[in-house]
Structure formats: structure tokens, C-alpha cells
Amino acid sequence: MILQNLKNIIQTIDAPKWLLLAIFIALNGLFQWISIHFGYKRYFISAEIFLSFFLVAIGFKWIGSAAFIFSISQEIFLGMTKVFYLFNYSQISTITSFAFEAKPSYLAALAVCSGIIALLFIKSIKLLESINWKRVFTTGILLALLQGAFSFREGNFTHPSYLDRSDLIFGSSSYFIGNLQALNEQAFFLTSNDNVEYHKITQPSAASLSLSGPLPDKILLIITESWGKPKDNSILEKQITAITSNPHSSHIQTGSIHAVGSTIFGEFRELCGKIPTKLKFKNISSDENSVGECLPALLHSKGYKTVSLHGAHSTMYGRLRG
Structure with missing residues (x-):
């Protein structure tokens, strides 16, 4: 009897509905593949993408299209929040300012991917004209109940980042981003107003x-x-060929130090021999209780003049405005 009822339900779904379902799964599947590739988690079905389809289904095409663009941007920000622990929305303008410094192949791939996503959504708009919005709404309710069952089963409903990937079925990317940013702030003590402390490193x-x-x-x-x-030392040798082949270079040493933390942690480690306890800096001075004497000052005492160069693009960290 159950099999017969299931067969009857499947027979009631015509080709346009199957195609719409395939497009919807393909869109979410694309971002799921990206999340697996870059090593972060997301809900398999984005609530924002689903909402954009629902808005189109009830006749709000332009609002639905705007919601779809927003949902795609949130998927991108979700990946950036997880991969770059200190990412926040205030950095978007800085990131976009040097986006064209990326490899042309990356930009071409982004353009092609964006075009495919846009075409799929345009096709979905036409297909949604024949879909009863009540069916879409009911599907959303069922997905929310299913996710609630998985979340409550694990005893974790408000922190999706703690759930296994297999338990992340349906939910909001925006909420996921907020949850990750809050966890990152706690991990790096960004919410504390206490002054930073500098601890001497235990290894050279x-x-x-x-x-x-x-x-x-x-x-x-x-x-x-x-x-x-690199495991293959020839890779490193190729990267520093410009230095090793320079006739003015001598006594070249290479090596590696195992260290973890953000970029500025490494900079303090190498230049000052200390590591800050947090990323909020109120007072940075040569006092021993603060940073102390760093490498440029030590070399200056021996008669050296220090010239520093940063390898990153000049638009990063707002240095062009400095």
C-alpha cells in the first residue's frame, strides 16, 4: 500500500517539477561541493536559497531575485568566515579592492560559475510559474521539522557548527555566519576590552x-x-631562485619553524620574540612589559638601518590610506 501511494505521488509530479527540483538540488549541491573542497560546513539546503524560490513562487519575482543574489553572497561569506577566522563584513570593501589581483583563470572560473548559477535561477523562475506556492511552503515546513529533529537529537540547536555535516540538512547561512563569527571572537578574545599581554616564546x-x-x-x-x-626541496629552490642566483647574495640560509596562529602572531614572534594574548592592541611600546625591543631596534644598536617591505597588495589593511 505504501509503495503504491509513493508511486502515485511520483506520477503526479510532471517533468517541469522534476526539472525544478533538479536545479534546486544542483544549486545547493554546488555550494556543498565547494564547502567539502575547502573544508568547512554548511546546511545542505540553504534557507535563503529556498526563500528566494518561495518568493518567486508567490509572484514576487524581483524580490525573489534580490533574495537569491543575497543568498549567493551569504554562501560566499560563510566560506570566508570559516576559512579566514577573523573575517567580518567590514572587510568586504578591502577584499573587493584587490580581487582583480587574482589569477585570470580564477576570475574566468568565477565568471563562468556565476553565469551558470544565473541561468539556472532564470530557468527556475519560469518553472516556478507552474508550481503551487502552497506546495513550496509545505516543503519548507517539512525541511525545518526534519532539521529540528536532527538538531534536538544531538542536543544542539543553536550552534550548527558543532553538528556533523550529515546532520546539517536545512538552515540559514546567515545564522551560521553569525554563529561562527561569535565563536571566532571568543577564540581570539576579540570581545574583551582588557589590554593585551605579551608572552615570551618558549622556542627560538x-x-x-x-x-x-x-x-x-x-x-x-x-x-x-x-x-x-614542501616535501620536495626543489619546489622551495625554484621559489627562491631570484635570490640564490643573485651574485650579490651570499651565506644563504633556509629553514622552517612550526608555529600556529594568525599572521600578526607570527610577525610578533619573529620580530619581537613574543606572542600577544589577543588581537586588540592598545599600547605597543618598547617597554619590557609590552613588546620590548624588537629586531629593528636591536639591529639599529649595532649600526644597521632597517627597511621593511610587505609582500601583500597595497590595498590590504588600508595601507593606502595610511
């Missing part, structure tokens, strides 16, 4: 190891952050 920094012996007249110190040293 790369700078202290490199500059421990007799110093030459000129020093070129390059500090990079990465996900680890």
Missing part, C-alpha cells in the same frame, strides 16, 4: 636562529607564512 624564532652568528654588512631577512615546508 626563525629570526633569532638566523642572526645568532657573526653578522654581515647587509642582511636580507625574508619571513613567510605557509601551510608547511
Whole structure:
């Protein structure tokens, strides 16, 4: 009897409805694949994408289209919030200002992907004209109840980032972003107004190891952050060919130090031999209770003049306005 009823339900769904369902799953599946590829979690079915389809179904095409654009942007911000722990909305203008510094192939892939998403949604608008909005609304209620069952089963309804990927069926990307940002603020003490403390590092920094012996007249110190040293040493050699092949370079040393934390943690580690307890800096001074004497000051006492260069694009960190 159950199989017969299921068969009757399937027979009542015509080709346009199947196509609409396929497009909807494809859109959410695309972002699900991206989340797996970059290693972050999301709800398999975005509530924002679903809402945009519902708005179109009840006749609000332009509002639904705007909601769809918003939902896509939230999917992008969700990935950035998880991958870049300190990301927040105030950084969007900075990020977009150097977006065209990316590889042309990346920009082309983004344009093609955006075009495909736009075409799929335009096709969905036409298909939704033949769909009863009540059916869409009912589907949303069922998905919300299903997600509620998974969340309450795990005893965790308000913190989706703690759930397994298999339990993230239907929910809001915007809420997910807010939850992640709150957790990141707690992890990096961003909500505290207390002044920062600087703790001496327990292991030698790369700078202290490199500059421990007799110093030459000129020093070129390059500090990079990465996900680890290449297993194939030829990769590293290729990256520093411009330095090793320079006739004015000598006594070249390479090495790696295992350290974790944000970029500025590494900068304090290498230049000052200390690590801050948080990312809010009120007073940075040469006092021993603060940062203390950092590498440029130490070298200056030995007769050196320090010139520093930052490898990032000049639009980052608002340096063009500095």
C-alpha cells in the first residue's frame, strides 16, 4: 500500500517539477561541493536559497531575485568566515579592492560559475510559474521539522557548527555566519576590552636562529607564512631562485619553524620574540612589559638601518590610506 501511494505521488509530479527540483538540488549541491573542497560546513539546503524560490513562487519575482543574489553572497561569506577566522563584513570593501589581483583563470572560473548559477535561477523562475506556492511552503515546513529533529537529537540547536555535516540538512547561512563569527571572537578574545599581554616564546624564532652568528654588512631577512615546508626541496629552490642566483647574495640560509596562529602572531614572534594574548592592541611600546625591543631596534644598536617591505597588495589593511 505504501509503495503504491509513493508511486502515485511520483506520477503526479510532471517533468517541469522534476526539472525544478533538479536545479534546486544542483544549486545547493554546488555550494556543498565547494564547502567539502575547502573544508568547512554548511546546511545542505540553504534557507535563503529556498526563500528566494518561495518568493518567486508567490509572484514576487524581483524580490525573489534580490533574495537569491543575497543568498549567493551569504554562501560566499560563510566560506570566508570559516576559512579566514577573523573575517567580518567590514572587510568586504578591502577584499573587493584587490580581487582583480587574482589569477585570470580564477576570475574566468568565477565568471563562468556565476553565469551558470544565473541561468539556472532564470530557468527556475519560469518553472516556478507552474508550481503551487502552497506546495513550496509545505516543503519548507517539512525541511525545518526534519532539521529540528536532527538538531534536538544531538542536543544542539543553536550552534550548527558543532553538528556533523550529515546532520546539517536545512538552515540559514546567515545564522551560521553569525554563529561562527561569535565563536571566532571568543577564540581570539576579540570581545574583551582588557589590554593585551605579551608572552615570551618558549622556542627560538626563525629570526633569532638566523642572526645568532657573526653578522654581515647587509642582511636580507625574508619571513613567510605557509601551510608547511614542501616535501620536495626543489619546489622551495625554484621559489627562491631570484635570490640564490643573485651574485650579490651570499651565506644563504633556509629553514622552517612550526608555529600556529594568525599572521600578526607570527610577525610578533619573529620580530619581537613574543606572542600577544589577543588581537586588540592598545599600547605597543618598547617597554619590557609590552613588546620590548624588537629586531629593528636591536639591529639599529649595532649600526644597521632597517627597511621593511610587505609582500601583500597595497590595498590590504588600508595601507593606502595610511
